[in-house]
Amino acid sequence: MGEFELIARYFTRPTARAVLGVGDDCALLQPAPGTQLAISSDMLVEGRHFFSDVDPGALGHKALAVNLSDLAACGATPLAFTLALALPRADDAWLTPFSRGLFALADAHGCELVGGDTTQGPLNICITVFGEVPVIHGKSQALLRSGAKVADEVYVSGTLGDARLALETMRGTITLPAEMLAQARQRLEQPTPRVALGQALRGVATAAIDVSDGLLGDLRHILQASAVGATIDTSIAIHLIAACDRPDWSTGIISLEKQLDCVLAGGDDYELLFTAPVSARAAVQAASRLAHTPVTRIGRIDLEPGLRLIDSQGNALPRSFPSFDHFA
Numbered sequence: 001m002g003e004f005e006l007i008a009r010y011f012t013r014p015t016a017r018a019v020l021g022v023g024d025d026c027a028l029l030q031p032a033p034g035t036q037l038a039i040s041s042d043m044l045v046e047g048r049h050f051f052s053d054v055d056p057g058a059l060g061h062k063a064l065a066v067n068l069s070d071l072a073a074c075g076a077t078p079l080a081f082t083l084a085l086a087l088p089r090a091d092d093a094w095l096t097p098f099s100r101g102l103f104a105l106a107d108a109h110g111c112e113l114v115g116g117d118t119t120q121g122p123l124n125i126c127i128t129v130f131g132e133v134p135v136i137h138g139k140s141q142a143l144l145r146s147g148a149k150v151a152d153e154v155y156v157s158g159t160l161g162d163a164r165l166a167l168e169t170m171r172g173t174i175t176l177p178a179e180m181l182a183q184a185r186q187r188l189e190q191p192t193p194r195v196a197l198g199q200a201l202r203g204v205a206t207a208a209i210d211v212s213d214g215l216l217g218d219l220r221h222i223l224q225a226s227a228v229g230a231t232i233d234t235s236i237a238i239h240l241i242a243a244c245d246r247p248d249w250s251t252g253i254i255s256l257e258k259q260l261d262c263v264l265a266g267g268d269d270y271e272l273l274f275t276a277p278v279s280a281r282a283a284v285q286a287a288s289r290l291a292h293t294p295v296t297r298i299g300r301i302d303l304e305p306g307l308r309l310i311d312s313q314g315n316a317l318p319r320s321f322p323s324f325d326h327f328a
Helices: 003-010 056-074 092-108 162-171 178-189 195-200 215-226 234-240 256-265 278-291
Strands: 035-045 077-087 112-120 124-136 153-157 207-210 229-233 272-276 295-302 306-310
Touching: 003 092, 003 112, 035 056, 056 077, 056 092, 056 124, 056 178, 056 195, 056 207, 077 092, 077 195, 092 112, 153 278, 162 178, 162 256, 195 278, 207 215, 215 229, 215 256, 215 272, 215 306, 229 234, 234 256, 234 295, 234 306, 272 278, 278 295
Parallel strands: 077 112, 229 306
Antiparallel strands: 035 124, 077 124, 153 272, 153 295, 207 272, 229 295
16 A cells, blocks of 8 residues: 555545645645634654554544644634654554544544645654634634733643553553553543633633643643742642542552652643633633533642642642653
8 A cells, every 4th residue: 555545545535624635735724704723733652652552543532632632722623633644554454443533533523634744654643733713802812821810720620640540550560450440541542632621711711721741740831931829739639530539449559649640740631721710710610511521629829939739738748740751
């Protein structure tokens, strides 16, 4: 199978929203009047971002999900994406489920594949996604990292830490019961981009980011961009591990320290971390209901720079939780 046959067989589909899609040197997109384009790129590399034995359908899902999560953090509506794919070989048994997983998520969000590139080489997946953000009275409605204000409250969507639990188990550093591992692995390999919540938070949240490298590490990006500090209640955050929220859970399986690591510094959760004023509590809950996505208030924004972690008694935690860094 040649390169162009591969593209035609697995990745060419009619476009519905794009002016011109796969088949020419460039795709053509026509944003709706009164909108801005939101653009993001993410790369997944075998051995770095995923194991070689991962289900290709799940990998197709995740490759697009991590990009849609960036659009969600901006409050954007998905429009289209491009795919640059390096493959060791043209393997139908891999490409069929990969493209099926990719397009299932794309179709769920009305996001069209409009172009890209294929080459032979170590497995590497790079997606660039395009979305739309409304502009009202000349003002962009995009959610940014730079808008957090003193006395705002800090929220996170969904659950945290399950992806890290799965990763630690697959690395052999901890052991989970099979049912718990299956639940955690689902979060690692097929995360849910919170696109609807991001859109619902436009005009409500003051700042937002998606949790890809760890809760605290990503929060620090908001704090730096907004020139503020924050206090996080770890006694609330620790209850966000979904795989541990069950009657037969025993804290003896995994230490409290490991649970804190997973929740605060785990990464790969792709939940939304955002800030909003106290006066917006009702609006935040309305957005949560509209998007069918739970949110939890875990802290506050402070005038004093830096990030402070407290326990249920308000005492400071004496340790730090470094986030993921590819070159650290």
